[in-house]
Amino acid sequence: MQKIPLEKATEGMVLAKPIARENGVVLMGEGTELNELLIERLKGLDITKVTVKGRPLGGEDEKSVEVLIAELEERFSPVSSDKLCVQIKDIIKKDINRRREEAKL
């Protein structure tokens, strides 16, 4: 899932989150497949961003999970004997993995 500016939205993308007005009224539900007409309509409604499934904009320049985890380990290297810090590091590791799994959806 990725939040993208509306200008980058194209036909065939699928909403991963509903689009709602500030007052909470849902304009388009999760799972809606976008087409030219819907995109135009959103532009008319002053919507600037949409969250879509997959990662249509990121991908090629994105770091692999292995690289992200290695960088995380390096950042934590001075505190590797501190139990609390290691616990926090594990939470972040879990978060990185979860995010990557979700991105595949």
Place this chain on the structure above:
Amino acid sequence: MDHEKEKIRRKIKAIKSLPTLPEVAQKISKMVEDDKTSATELGRIISTDPSISGRVLRLVNSSFYGFPGRISSISSAIILLGFDVVKSLIISVSVFEMMEKGILGLWEHSLGCAIASRFIAKKVQGCDPEEVSVAGLLHDIGKVVVSIQLVEDYEEIKKLIIEKKINISKAEKEVLDLTHEDIGGWLAESWNLPVGLREPISCHHHPQQAQQSKLATAIVHLADFLVRAVGHGYGGDPWVPDLNHKAWECLGLSMQDLEEIISDFCDELESMESEELI
């Protein structure tokens, strides 16, 4: 040795002539203390500085404040956020105009720390999330002063960090016999910032030294750790700082709370990146 001491003394004197706030921020500081000042009046004064008012509006309209795209004037920002928060925001954006010239990535680090502070504050009883987040935004102002006013020393500090693999506070101590906490504390005092901002700035690596704002200081301490931990922005060296266990305990958070904070925090960072605010 005496020669060394003299050198340090001269440096301290150089830093003591701290940067002053832009005129508009000084005017506002005075007006905020006057009960008779109205939001409209204050808004008018702030609007006379287009660069500052533009940045304040950009900040309040970002997801950082949770009013995306809704605030079109400074006076409505004051009504929604209050005098003190707007005053602190003006100080922040003024500082960060300087910051852009200083350390690359420090603005992102500071904004990240502000966001993390707000998420932590929401889970902790007895503190104001808005004020704590401004404290997070300003916690490293001491580093800005070092990088801009003591350019040669800052080069030396950077060299030490790489050669000795020590964190920025230790390197600052070796070169200046002072750290960004000390310098930030002086700056906060000379700008008459409230104690709720002063202590998180002057004690964010030594939260046990905070006297009146223990909670806010502990929050900023943890937020600083978290923003480094997730690798957002650049705080002057590539590692997480030491984590004070007493400060962690005084917040009374569970590991479950922390998981939620980290997840919300990373979501927010992702969405801010796509807004291109940072």
